[in-house]
Amino acid sequence: MTTNIYTAKNKQDNNMDIVKKINELKKERNAVILAHCYQPGDIQDIGDYVGDSLGLCIQAAETNADRIIFCGVRFMAESAKLLNPAKMVLLPDKYAGCPMADMINAEDLRNMKKEHPGSVVVCYVNTTAEVKAESDICCTSSNAIKVIESIPKDKKIIFVPDKHLGQYVMDKSGREMILWPGFCPTHQRxxxxxxxxxxxxxxxxxxxxxxxxxxxxxxxxxxxxxxxxxxxxxxxxxxxxxxxxxxxxxxxxxxxxxxxxxxxxASDISICPNMKKITLQKVLNALENDEHQIHLDNELIEKALIPIDKMMALN
Ligand code: SF4
Missing domain, CATH: 3.40.50.10800 (NadA-like)
Incomplete structure (x- = not known):
């Protein structure tokens, strides 16, 4: 018991040291820390802004910082890069991905578009930059209904990749949509x-x-x-x-x-392992070594930004 208390105290002191270094380096390097609400508590506590995907997109677009430390998963860091390509965007753990975003790739979407020519493609923000580049307009869970309602009634809609969010939006808006059968394994639990x-x-x-x-x-x-x-x-x-x-x-x-x-x-197991990959030490590494930078080529940025810009214009 004494050992456990001792170990916990050591860990706490160590974390306080890391947080102090993070705060010093953040100023020195003119960095901003954006943290998603699903991040571990100690990461949320060092965030300059904590929020959902839409809020984080807005912050990423508006920041004057030179570096954006994105405490979330890859598609979010990519969205920050798309919105502010001149900035250095760093994802502290390069393996923090999103299984739902990986359930569809650009080729899948191109095939779907061929099957339903003339459809408007709405992609949830939880998609790769390549999938965004094949889409007409992006949405988040905050604005999905508004986005769907902005599409002319005579247009067919393809919605990717989350079938649950898609079904929810269909129920709310009364619009029929062609859904990709993706899902979030964490919410599915x-x-x-x-x-x-x-x-x-x-x-x-x-x-x-x-x-x-x-x-x-x-x-x-x-x-x-x-x-x-x-x-x-x-x-x-x-x-x-x-x-x-x-x-x-x-x-x-x-x-x-x-x-x-x-x-x-509601559930003790609705925990996203990818969201929990970011640690204080990894944030410090990101600041010290500029790790891990998000690189997207210019042509991809140009194409993938179009659906995001259309979404942002609606807000
Ligand atoms: S919670 Fe679900 S949608 Fe969000 S990052 Fe994890 S797997 Fe992806």
């Missing part, structure tokens, strides 16, 4: 049984669900929204307790911002 059990324990709690969750889970929600919208909902709500059905990193933000309110995750 959340079940209706999880919600039933948590509701039995916390009957007064509101159930908040991310649209990447499956339809049966969404059907049990009091509110469906992106991570940013869930954070705002909890802040503004009179309710004191919440069951949260999304990736578990969000709990850190929710507890930090809402003293006296209770938050329970």
């Amino acid at each position: 959340i079940t209706t049984q999880n919600i039933i059990e948590k509701k039995e324990q916390y009957p007064q709690a509101k159930v908040l669900v991310h649209p990447e969750a499956s339809k049966p889970v969404r059907d049990m929600a009091d509110f469906i929204g992106s991570t940013g919208q869930i954070v705002d909902y909890c802040r503004d709500s009179e309710t004191r307790s919440f069951i949260i059905a999304t990736e578990n990193g969000i709990i850190h933000q929710l507890r930090k911002l809402n003293n006296g309110k209770t938050f329970k995750m």
Whole structure:
């Protein structure tokens, strides 16, 4: 027991040293740290901005910093590079990818377009730059309905890659869409049984669900929204307790911002291993050694930026 306390104290001191160095180097190198709400708590705590994909895109586009340290997964860092190509964008762990983004590649999408000529292609931001380059307009979970409603009614729509978000948008907008059968393995782990059990324990709690969750889970929600919208909902709500059905990193933000309110995750296993790859030491390495830079060629940047710019213009 004594050893454990000693080890924990050493780790805490070590982390404090790393955070101090990060803050010093950040100033020296004119860097900004952008952190997604699904990051580990200690990474969120060093973020200059913590938010969802849309919020992070906006910050990346507007920053004056020379370096963007992106604490998230690869497609997010790529989006930052697309939006601000003159900046050095660093992903502290080069293996932090997104399994859902990897469920479709540019060739898959080209084939889909051939099968449905004349369709408007909407890509979720959780896609590679190559897939974005084949798309007409991008969306995030915050603005997907708005994006779909901006498309003329006589147009067929292809939506990639998340079938759950796609189905949610179809239900909300009343628009038919051709869906790619991708999904987020982390949100897929959340079940209706999880919600039933948590509701039995916390009957007064509101159930908040991310649209990447499956339809049966969404059907049990009091509110469906992106991570940013869930954070705002909890802040503004009179309710004191919440069951949260999304990736578990969000709990850190929710507890930090809402003293006296209770938050329970719907599932104990809705944890994205890729989002947890970033550590304080890796952020420090990124700042010290300019690792790992996101490189995209100019032609790709030009093409992939078009759908992102169209989305940003709608906001
Ligand atoms: S939570 Fe899901 S969508 Fe987000 S990065 Fe992880 S696998 Fe991808």
